[in-house]
Amino acid sequence: MNANLQLETERLTRSWMQYDETMLGGYLVAGVEDPRTNLQSVLTRNYLITALCGAKYSELLDQEFRFALAMTWLLKLLPPTGDEDDLATVRHALKHRCDNAEDIPIPVIIQDTYAALPLQLNGIQVPNYIEEFLTAKPPATGMTPPVLGTFERLWNGLLASESPRILSLLEPACGSANDYRSFHGFGLARLLDYSGFDLCEKNVLNARSRFPEIRFETGNAFEIQAADKQFDHCIVHDLFEHLSIEGMEKAVSEICRVTKTGICIHFFQMDETADHLVRPVDDYHWNKLSMARTKALFEPHASAVRVVHLDTLARLEFNSGPTHNPDAYTFTVSL
Numbered sequence: 001m002n003a004n005l006q007l008e009t010e011r012l013t014r015s016w017m018q019y020d021e022t023m024l025g026g027y028l029v030a031g032v033e034d035p036r037t038n039l040q041s042v043l044t045r046n047y048l049i050t051a052l053c054g055a056k057y058s059e060l061l062d063q064e065f066r067f068a069l070a071m072t073w074l075l076k077l078l079p080p081t082g083d084e085d086d087l088a089t090v091r092h093a094l095k096h097r098c099d100n101a102e103d104i105p106i107p108v109i110i111q112d113t114y115a116a117l118p119l120q121l122n123g124i125q126v127p128n129y130i131e132e133f134l135t136a137k138p139p140a141t142g143m144t145p146p147v148l149g150t151f152e153r154l155w156n157g158l159l160a161s162e163s164p165r166i167l168s169l170l171e172p173a174c175g176s177a178n179d180y181r182s183f184h185g186f187g188l189a190r191l192l193d194y195s196g197f198d199l200c201e202k203n204v205l206n207a208r209s210r211f212p213e214i215r216f217e218t219g220n221a222f223e224i225q226a227a228d229k230q231f232d233h234c235i236v237h238d239l240f241e242h243l244s245i246e247g248m249e250k251a252v253s254e255i256c257r258v259t260k261t262g263i264c265i266h267f268f269q270m271d272e273t274a275d276h277l278v279r280p281v282d283d284y285h286w287n288k289l290s291m292a293r294t295k296a297l298f299e300p301h302a303s304a305v306r307v308v309h310l311d312t313l314a315r316l317e318f319n320s321g322p323t324h325n326p327d328a329y330t331f332t333v334s335l
Helices: 003-017 021-026 039-075 085-095 108-116 129-135 146-159 178-185 201-210 245-258 291-301 310-318
Strands: 119-121 124-126 167-172 192-198 215-218 231-237 259-267 304-309 329-334
Touching: 003 201, 003 245, 021 201, 039 108, 039 119, 039 129, 039 146, 039 167, 039 178, 039 231, 039 259, 039 310, 039 329, 085 108, 085 129, 108 129, 124 146, 129 146, 146 178, 167 245, 178 192, 178 231, 192 201, 201 215, 231 245, 245 259, 245 291, 291 304, 291 329, 304 310
Parallel strands: 167 192, 167 231, 192 215, 231 259
Antiparallel strands: 119 124, 259 329, 304 329
């Protein structure tokens, strides 16, 4: 590793080690980052389930994405951001096929989804989770509604009967087992030979304390301790924006080196501009990446790079309004 990347490694490590273990363990799995409803977390599961099982669950995977969009809108109705009476008003409007509930405009995706549920897919019933949300007692402050676990329960039941080959999976910048928690909760974990690493030792210790039987190591995306093509697949969530451009180029090369089949990468700050907007912040970066230039980094290693803009996907495929982050993109890379 050259001197620039060594210095960047030290700075990145320092930036994360300043936080306490409790904060690191909780801040990327709550609110809009809750893996049950975070759209990019849903796409990660979509990617892995398809890699494991082929296209047999494609319709159910689409329904889970729809579920995440619907829940994100419905959660805004809960007190204190909304009046508890709003829940009953919206339910009444939906039952009568109205598009407005006393000055609360109801998005088309909510109307269409409510009308289509419940439905049968893959031998199971997807319940009318919108009805369940609107009729349940609002959760106590700081708690989340049980209906958010709908697809967690559905996937647990379905994947329990699956016995495909086990996929080896690498996750750089795994945090405090942020993604692995959902793999465990959704019944995916037993189908994966998972390895995660993170620069921050506190994150690694958090992850090991939750899952002592799983490989979590202190490691660096600039210099991955693995053989060429050691892993079938790799997932990366919100890493590259925090690196220098030199660091990002090196990390892309390393991730492609150690991965054999495919990579699923999520970005939270990306745009369709000609150049990256480089924004150093203290010991790390908060860059807005150029989609084209980032895609070009993967292309020499890949047979195909598929780019998904989350807002466009939600609008064109699901008739939804804007997502919570208009700058979110996901790449799936076939090697």
